[in-house]
Amino acid sequence: MTSGLSKTRLERLHDVLAGYVEAGTTPGIVSLVARRGEAHIETLGTKTIGGEPVRRDTIFRIASMTKPVTAVAAMILAEECVVRLEDPVERWLPELADRRVVKRVDGPIDDTVPADRSITVRDLLNFQMGFGGLFGPPRMYPIVDAANEIGIGMSPPGTPMPKPDEYIRRLGTLPLMHQPGEKWMYNTGSDVLGVLIARASGMSFEDFLRERIFEPLGMKDTSFSVPSGKLDRFTACYSSAGAFDEVDGFWSTPPAFPSGAGGLVSTVDDYYAFGQMMLNGGTLDGERIVSRLSVEAMTTDQLTPEQKAVSGLQPSDFDAMGWGLGLSIITKRDNIASVPGRYGWCGGLGSAWYSDPHEEMVTVILTNKMWDESRPPAVFRDFWTLAYAAIDD
Numbered sequence: 001m002t003s004g005l006s007k008t009r010l011e012r013l014h015d016v017l018a019g020y021v022e023a024g025t026t027p028g029i030v031s032l033v034a035r036r037g038e039a040h041i042e043t044l045g046t047k048t049i050g051g052e053p054v055r056r057d058t059i060f061r062i063a064s065m066t067k068p069v070t071a072v073a074a075m076i077l078a079e080e081c082v083v084r085l086e087d088p089v090e091r092w093l094p095e096l097a098d099r100r101v102v103k104r105v106d107g108p109i110d111d112t113v114p115a116d117r118s119i120t121v122r123d124l125l126n127f128q129m130g131f132g133g134l135f136g137p138p139r140m141y142p143i144v145d146a147a148n149e150i151g152i153g154m155s156p157p158g159t160p161m162p163k164p165d166e167y168i169r170r171l172g173t174l175p176l177m178h179q180p181g182e183k184w185m186y187n188t189g190s191d192v193l194g195v196l197i198a199r200a201s202g203m204s205f206e207d208f209l210r211e212r213i214f215e216p217l218g219m220k221d222t223s224f225s226v227p228s229g230k231l232d233r234f235t236a237c238y239s240s241a242g243a244f245d246e247v248d249g250f251w252s253t254p255p256a257f258p259s260g261a262g263g264l265v266s267t268v269d270d271y272y273a274f275g276q277m278m279l280n281g282g283t284l285d286g287e288r289i290v291s292r293l294s295v296e297a298m299t300t301d302q303l304t305p306e307q308k309a310v311s312g313l314q315p316s317d318f319d320a321m322g323w324g325l326g327l328s329i330i331t332k333r334d335n336i337a338s339v340p341g342r343y344g345w346c347g348g349l350g351s352a353w354y355s356d357p358h359e360e361m362v363t364v365i366l367t368n369k370m371w372d373e374s375r376p377p378a379v380f381r382d383f384w385t386l387a388y389a390a391i392d393d
Contacts, residue, residue: 063347071326132185194260
């Protein structure tokens with residue numbers, strides 16, 4: 001095989017993934033292991049429990065795999081000098097000017113100090129804007145309770161949010177959780193970035209993504225909702241407690257807020273095109289999306305050791321991982337699949353993508369089973385192990 005992948009070991013990957021479907025832990029899986037342009041795809045299980053089989057063109061919710069797409073959109077505008085990474089965001093988002101910061105993240109939201117500086121475009125990309133996900137029991141963080149009360153996306157993907165202008169207005173009524181540039185904080189930066197991209201480009205966020213990324217790459221099934229004519233290819237999404245979202249649920253109609261942090265749906269071939277474009281240094285089949293230098297900037301760790309020590313969804317997150325512009329980068333080889341320089345990101349509704357320049361490989365796994373915790377579930381960890389174990393050169 002020109003890919004240098006072992007047929008026997010790929011069959012082992014099939015058997016292990018099939019075991020998760022047969023055990024009922026993951027209703028449906030579509031996976032891709034592509035090396036040197038040769039793709040191996042598995043389709044296992046069903047779109048809904050007891051329903052029709054998944055296919056290669058089945059559409060899944062990709063949740064936080066939206067973040068790297070949003071980051072590429074921002075880099076397109078940066079290359080054209082429409083935005084600059086060091087620019088204060090209030091140039092386009094005046095609602096976020098003159099920020100204040102809570103003195104203690106677990107303290108009263110009216111006990112604040114002025115922000116040391118403005119939030120920049122770079123802060124949105126590297127998740128250092130000073131606002132983002134905090135996890136703890138109810139009333140542990142008054143700022144999180146206040147954010148949830150005004151509905152600005154601190155809940156799982158698929159939670160209704162206000163229209164973009166109203167979202168930014170509401171966000172602007174709250175103080176920041178930390179000083180800009182102080183700490184990596186998950187998620188919110190990508191949602192704010194989507195609004196900024198729309199205002200800076202003069203187009204809706206979805207139209208910009210479609211015109212500048214999806215159409216050039218042939219990503220015909222990637223969008224913020226599934227039109228009625230494609231619902232027969234869409235999955236339901238399940239949690240351990242049952243159905244989280246049905247085929248005709250949240251994603252069956254266009255959302256008020258196209259979430260740059262977690263709103264997209266896609267297929268394995270669509271996201272393979274995106275992942276291969278990144279691996280190729282910003283180009284695919286003659287279509288240049290961004291420059292090689294932009295991809296290199298995106299895939300360079302932006303976090304200091306001090307920031308890593310106090311950041312993460314769980315304490316060990318940055319032991320072997322860094323964060324670039326809108327995606328993660330593996331920084332230490334601590335298991336079979338941890339190849340330094342491998343980059344990508346996962347989606348908590350059951351998806352993951354990584355591209356690996358060293359091994360010339362793209363891996364994508366899409367499922368209809370959401371994660372139970374911030375750590376990738378066993379089916380993902382086994383998929384990555386088996387994909388890398390299949391390398392035979």
